[in-house]
Amino acid sequence: MSGIAAIFYFDGRPVDPDLIARMTSAMAYRGPDCIDHWTSQQAALGHCMLRTTKESLQERQPLQSDDGSIVLVMDGTLSNWEELRRELLSRSARLRTRSDSELVLRAYEIWGEQCPHHIEGEFAFVLWDSRRQRAFCARDHAGRRSLHYHWDGKRLIVASDIAGALAGGVQARPNRGMFAELMAGIVLSKDETIWQEVLRLPAAYALSADPDGMVRSKYWSPPSRVTVHYRNDDDYVEHYRTLLFDCVRRSSRSHLRLGCEVSGGLDSSAVFAVASKLQHEGRLLAPALKGYTLKFEETGSEADEIAFARAVGQHSRQAIAEVPPFLPPRRWFQERSRADCDIPPYPNGAMGLGMAAAATGDGCRVILNGSGGDEWLEGNLLYYAEQLAAHDWSGLGRSLREDIASVGLAKTAWWFLRFGPTELLPPPLWKALRTIRRVSASGRDEAYWLSPELRSLLAARRTASGTDVVASTFIDRRGVSRWLNNAYSAFASDLGTKLAARAGYEPRSPLHDRRFIEFAFATPDRIKRKATIGKYTHRRALAGLLPDMVVDRMTKAEFTVAFARQLDGMANLFEGSKPDVRSYLDLSGVDRLFDTYRSESYEGNPIWKLWGIFGCMTAGDLLSEQEC
Incomplete structure (x- = not known):
């Protein structure tokens, strides 16, 4: 699938073109066909292209409107392209190509920020409307295409992947609350990631931002x-x-x-x-x-x-x-x-x-x-x-x-x-x-198996949800x-x-x-x-x-065999971890969880919890280097 990236500054600072290039570089695997960028004084958009349809063969993104006032990047395909095309033509829209991104751009020109109501498929898109000095993003109804963002009140950074968002200059800190959820095998948050400063736009949501602030709304x-x-x-x-x-x-x-x-x-x-x-x-x-x-x-x-x-x-x-x-x-x-x-x-x-x-x-x-x-x-x-x-x-x-x-x-x-x-x-x-x-x-x-601090944090998050x-x-x-x-x-x-x-x-x-x-x-x-x-x-x-x-x-089918290959022999992995690991885990509790796994009773789904522990420790760079 393709990848998208965008940077918007609302405090008068100019956008550094190198930043958008770093973002697409972090997601270069999404663009085997081409990677392109568009930049202005306060906005920059990037696109990593994977062509999957006949209509996309001649497509280039970022895509601009006729007068250049609107610029769009999109990942995904539409399922109602036939009906949407007919509807746009009936409203005298000028369609220069048959690409799906063209249909989304024209839909925005006609319906503005209500356009997601008219778009069906698996998609995520970001656009910049220079006339209104406003950024607009949307994600499909089922969240089949990922979209992450960072907003600090003055700038909006958007990318398909977390790595792309971080490459946009976000100084991120670990989200201990999300670590607690994942290591407990209980995911409660629909929009948080393992980094405090990077959020996930939920399915069926749109986001808009301008100098007055950022608004997130559910459209379906x-x-x-x-x-x-x-x-x-x-x-x-x-x-x-x-x-x-x-x-x-x-x-x-x-x-x-x-x-x-x-x-x-x-x-x-x-x-x-x-x-x-x-x-x-x-x-x-x-x-x-x-x-x-x-x-x-x-x-x-x-x-x-x-x-x-x-x-x-x-x-x-x-x-x-x-x-x-x-x-x-x-x-x-x-x-x-x-x-x-x-x-x-x-x-x-x-x-x-x-x-x-x-x-x-x-x-x-x-x-x-x-x-x-x-x-x-x-x-x-x-x-x-x-x-x-x-x-x-x-x-x-x-x-x-x-x-x-x-x-x-x-x-x-x-x-x-x-x-x-x-x-x-x-x-x-x-x-x-x-x-x-x-x-x-x-x-x-x-x-x-969690530390007292993380158990307390998890309890608070349960209550909040x-x-x-x-x-x-x-x-x-x-x-x-x-x-x-x-x-x-x-x-x-x-x-x-x-x-x-x-x-x-x-x-x-x-x-x-x-x-x-x-x-x-x-x-x-x-x-x-x-x-x-x-x-x-x-x-x-x-x-x-x-x-x-x-x-x-x-x-x-039951695929514990895939986990067993990884978990067998992992029990001692956390013992030699970096000192910070003890602020996340009770190591005696981890041993007990491994004992449950070895007993093959699998009561309480220890496989998922053990993998969550390993995943969070790896992502948080808390595991010491050792051969695997």
């Missing part, structure tokens, strides 16, 4: 109530299937071979199967398609999904390359952390870099994935509360009968009480109940809202995009399309889940497109 929210109602499940399935095909088609736009991850799980397999069908019908917006899957040496292990992936390939009559997982030494993660000025990627995320290398070696610059399926399609048992709140007695009766037939009377009765009347308690009582559960859970796991967005959400939208407001997902997404950028490709997630998420919010949970069967509508829509063994699959 999904439907707050169920608005799509059909008489029977078949109509929901047909609606969903049509939407799924359209989202994959729009994500497939590339001038080169299109790659697709095919884990063998339901979601990535679905995206690949739909793309294959579109190709056979002549509707795929790429000249060719190829799938890629991981092949572990140990057949039959919990990470091995090769039988499912092969079944998908045979059913679709498409080639799926089998690639060994990328399992580098610990030193590789430490080097990545230092280069990125961030915590290193998680081993299960880095594992797919072998597939990325194979795909880019085959000429792919765009790789589709199945991210979003678990979030928006799984459904949950809140359909009991949903039906109670709507006084849908016939629907409730049907759900109870189906669940009793599936899991028995006793379990259904417990489900009904837990996910029915309990969820309809008045908000103050509901919040109090959640607080009791959270306190009870924290009592069992006090983050005993106590305003529960989910609690104020309508009952029929609480399930999906938990994902929309998940801070860890936002954090992990940025780590993933950085990996993809360094690997030289653009990841696209059809299941995170804005219309896809809106459909998830606008439809009842009872059509997503039936008792123990999650992704019910998704599964039904895929009948015939995928082999039955994949459609009916209820298991998921």
Whole structure:
């Protein structure tokens, strides 16, 4: 994917052109095709270009308006480029090229800072409006393209990556609060990074700055109530299937071979199967398609999904390359952390870099994935509360009968009480109940491996984040809202995009399309889940497109093998750390956490917490140099 950088001074100081060059240099891996800059007295913008569509082949950024008063840099692609182009032409916009960046620039000229309402896709952009002496930035609705910034009241520095922002002259200090969250395995903040002075612009947010100050505002929210109602499940399935095909088609736009991850799980397999069908019908917006899957040496292990992936390939009559997982030494993660000025990627995320290398070696610059399926399609048992709140007695009766037939009377009765009347308690009582559960859970796991100072800091941050967005959400939208407001997902997404950028490709997630998420919010949970069967509508829509063994699959791969390779032998790593490490950790507590990991009980998910400790210590340069 491409990279963007910008510097704006609002105190009369001139911008040093060398600074913007340093920022793009720190993200040079994002610009294999070209790196360009634009500078003026008080603003500078830089762009690192990776061309991924036919429309981008002649594109140059930074892009200026006809009179030069507006300058824009953008990373990403639009999914509504066809509709937006027609709308702009109907308003007499002058389109000089067919590039997506041109559409965004013209959208700003027509709608101003309301333009994100008209733009759909995976994008982040920054522009400078010299007429208004104002900078404006926006990030897509799902946060699929990263955007970081620094604001000190007089200057705004913006970059795709943390390293790019720091190269703009930001003197950053470690954010101990964020370290506490990551080392405890509990990410609470959606906009903080490991540096106090560098923030992440959250998904669906826009930011504007001028001499009067900086304003951050949310420009998009999904439907707050169920608005799509059909008489029977078949109509929901047909609606969903049509939407799924359209989202994959729009994500497939590339001038080169299109790659697709095919884990063998339901979601990535679905995206690949739909793309294959579109190709056979002549509707795929790429000249060719190829799938890629991981092949572990140990057949039959919990990470091995090769039988499912092969079944998908045979059913679709498409080639799926089998690639060994990328399992580098610990030193590789430490080097990545230092280069990125961030915590290193998680081993299960880095594992797919072998597939990325194979795909880019085959000429792919765009790789589709199945991210979003678990979030928006799984459904949950809140359909009991949903039906109670709507006084849908016939629907409730049907759900109870189906669940009793599936899991028995006793379990259904417990489900009904837990996910029915309990969820309809008045908000103050509901919040109090959640607080009791959270306190009870924290009592069992006090983050005993953190120093007393960091445990206290973590407790304060838990309290500060106590305003529960989910609690104020309508009952029929609480399930999906938990994902929309998940801070860890936002954090992990940025780590993933950085990996993809360094690997030289653009990841696209059809299941995170804005219309896809809106459909998830606008439809009842009872059509997503039936008792123990999650992704019910998704599964039904895929009948015939995928082999039955994949459609009916209820298991998921388990990738602790990627962590074990790193964690085994790491126990003594912290003992020889620099003195400052003791202000972060209780080393006896770390030993205890390792004991839990070695016991293979994995109670409390010690793997994620141990990796969080290692990542933060590496990023904070607190580990002593040693061979890995």
